[in-house]
Amino acid sequence: MATVWDLVVVGGGPAGSAAALRAKQLDPGARVLLLDRDDFPRDKACGDGIAAHGGDELALLGLPDLIADYRPTRRLSVVSPGGVRVSATVARPNHVVPRMVFDARLVAAARARGVEVRRHRVRSLDAADGHVIVDGEVRARTVVAADGAHSTVRRVLGVRPAPDRHTAIAVRGYADLPGADDAQLIAMQRAGWPAYAWSFPIGDGTANVGFGMLLPRLRATGLPGRQVLHGRLAELLPDLPARDLRAHHLPLSPGRPQPGAGRVLLAGDAAGLVNPLTGEGIYYALLSGRLAGEAAVTSTGDPLAAYRRALRGALGRHLLTTDVLARVAQSPGFIDAAIETAARRTEVFDLLVEVGLGAGTVPVPLMWAVVRRWLARSLRREG
Numbered sequence: 001m002a003t004v005w006d007l008v009v010v011g012g013g014p015a016g017s018a019a020a021l022r023a024k025q026l027d028p029g030a031r032v033l034l035l036d037r038d039d040f041p042r043d044k045a046c047g048d049g050i051a052a053h054g055g056d057e058l059a060l061l062g063l064p065d066l067i068a069d070y071r072p073t074r075r076l077s078v079v080s081p082g083g084v085r086v087s088a089t090v091a092r093p094n095h096v097v098p099r100m101v102f103d104a105r106l107v108a109a110a111r112a113r114g115v116e117v118r119r120h121r122v123r124s125l126d127a128a129d130g131h132v133i134v135d136g137e138v139r140a141r142t143v144v145a146a147d148g149a150h151s152t153v154r155r156v157l158g159v160r161p162a163p164d165r166h167t168a169i170a171v172r173g174y175a176d177l178p179g180a181d182d183a184q185l186i187a188m189q190r191a192g193w194p195a196y197a198w199s200f201p202i203g204d205g206t207a208n209v210g211f212g213m214l215l216p217r218l219r220a221t222g223l224p225g226r227q228v229l230h231g232r233l234a235e236l237l238p239d240l241p242a243r244d245l246r247a248h249h250l251p252l253s254p255g256r257p258q259p260g261a262g263r264v265l266l267a268g269d270a271a272g273l274v275n276p277l278t279g280e281g282i283y284y285a286l287l288s289g290r291l292a293g294e295a296a297v298t299s300t301g302d303p304l305a306a307y308r309r310a311l312r313g314a315l316g317r318h319l320l321t322t323d324v325l326a327r328v329a330q331s332p333g334f335i336d337a338a339i340e341t342a343a344r345r346t347e348v349f350d351l352l353v354e355v356g357l358g359a360g361t362v363p364v365p366l367m368w369a370v371v372r373r374w375l376a377r378s379l380r381r382e383g
Contacts, residue, residue, distance in 0.1 A: 004131065005033045007296040008140035010122045010153050012036035013044065013099075014282050015268025016146030017106035018289030019296070021061045024113040027297045033138065034110055037121040041104035045172045045248035048099060048208040049184070049200050050282055051357035052092035057286035066105055070095050071203030075183035076353070080339035081190040081332035087183070088342075088349050094184065094357070096200045096208055122147070125156050125264065132263050142296040142303045143264045146289060149249045151270035157261045162251035162272045168279060169249055170212030171229040173242030175199070177207050186278075187236045192217040193332045197236035209233065209242050212250065212279055252276040253284075255323030259308045265292040273315075276326035278356040287314060287359075318359040325355070325362070337374035345369075 007023045009016045012034055020034045050067060058066050072093030079085045111117050125143065126133040132143045145153035154161065181201065188196040195213035202208060211233035221228050225247070233242060251272040260266045267273070268285035275281065291310040292303075299306030328334050342349040348369070354360025 002139055003031065005138065005140045006030040006300075007032045007142050007144065007293065008132070008134055008138055009034045009144045009146060010036075010134075011146035011148060011151075011268075011270070012038075012040060012107045012110075012117070013103055013146060013148065013268065013285065014106060015270070015285035015289035015292075016144065017103070017110050018057065018061060018286045019144040019146060019267060019293035020110045020115045021063070021106070021113060022290045022293030023297045024110070024115055025062055026294060028114065030297050032110075032115045033140070034107070034115050034117045035120040035122060035134075036107075036117070037119070039119055040107045041100045043246070044099035044103060045170075045246040046099045046282075047170075047172065047198060047200060047210060047279065048096050048102075048202070049280065049357075050095045050097055050102070051280065052090075052094060053358035054283040054286055055095070057283065057290060061286075061290060063106075063109055066109065067095050067097050067102065070097050071182070073182060073184050073201060073203075077183050077185045078339055078342075078352075079185075079187045080336045081188045081193050082336040084336050084339045084343065086339050086343040086349060088346065090353055091350050096184075096202045098202065098208070122152055125153060127262055130263075141263065141300060144267055144289070144292045144296065145260070145264055145270045146267045146285070146292075147270055149251050149269045151266070153264065154266060154270050157264060157266075159258050159261060159266065162254065164215050166252045166254050166272070166276070167215045167249060168212050168252055168274075169215050169218055169225065169229070169247060170210050170279065171226075171233060171245050171247045172208060172210040173233075173245040174206050175209045175237075175240035175242045177201055177205055178239060188332075188335065189232065189236060190332050191232075192221065194329065195232070197233055199237055199240055207240065209237055209240050211236065215249075250274045250279050250281070252279075252326070253319050253322065255319050257311070257319070259311055260304050263303060265295065265304060265307045267292045275356060276322050277329065280357050283358060284315070315359055317361050318355070321355065321361045331374075334370070334374050338370045341370050341373050
């Protein structure tokens with residue numbers, strides 16, 4: 001008799017591994033299968049940043065020391081489109097861990113917990129007798145699709161991908177750091193805004209560097225994407241010549257992600273869970289994967305409904321906040337005002353970090369403070 005898996009996870013990145021890990025954590029006897037088209041370790045184009053919020057998720061998964069051997073980063077500098085700069089110590093340190101390392105460690109932890117890991121490229125899904133049939137062979141009570149921005153499972157389900165206006169494209173590489181600089185840097189660019197470059201020190205004398213912008217803005221240049229992305233990265237970070245450059249798409253959250261269909265749950269990039277303000281996705285991936293894994297083993301009757309409720313409870317207000325801010329932030333002047341306010345008020349800086357890297361929301365008084373400064377700057381320019 002063919003095995004019926006309690007959970008089949010498609011994709012071994014942070015979202016998929018978190019789903020598998022959580023399912024086995026809550027139900028050690030659960031039959032969990034993790035499928036990925038690649039062997040691990042494998043590279044993944046990404047900024048490699050793991051915020052403290054991602055560390056919280058690792059602790060919830062029972063892996064508090066997974067990245068403890070990487071040096072924490074405590075300083076963050078942000079340069080606005082108009083050149084306003086703020087540099088401060090973050091309330092909680094972040095880490096930068098190459099995905100070649102991070103993802104492989106998560107998969108290894110899942111395997112150690114009893115998850116079966118196979119190399120397999122998923123091509124089809126069918127529903128039959130309350131189960132999901134993967135590629136005509138693997139029968140599952142629940143499937144978690146965590147197969148990335150170009151999710152095959154999402155396409156098979158008929159769930160639309162993020163529209164171009166909610167899609168960014170970025171190029172990522174690595175560079176040698178001069179001296180002992182260990183501050184994270186985000187340098188925004190007014191041309192083609194929203195657009196920014198980053199430098200995230202890893203702690204070994206190198207940094208993850210990159211540049212990203214919205215796909216429609218990139219197309220509007222009329223130039224080859226490679227020329228624009230590579231050129232602007234070199235322009236904004238002239239002292240950090242990059243190697244191993246790779247491009248990747250970012251499906252930015254529109255505020256209300258589609259969590260799945262039937263007995264298939266979408267998590268991480270496959271669900272369009274990428275912060276539209278910063279492009280951060282690892283925290284969302286770990287969180288959504290964990291919640292999907294919980295729903296799969298604790299709400300077997302209707303895992304999608306349970307997952308939808310949990311996702312809304314964890315990220316609902318935050319995603320609506322980032323959606324509104326992303327619309328307002330189409331004006332570079334608003335970002336100039338926000339960074340200028342953050343340079344003067346520590347609580348605003350901390351709040352920006354929470355919204356950009358975690359699940360923060362914006363209290364009305366602080367939003368009003370930024371709007372007042374934005375209006376004042378606009379009036380000064382007109383005058």
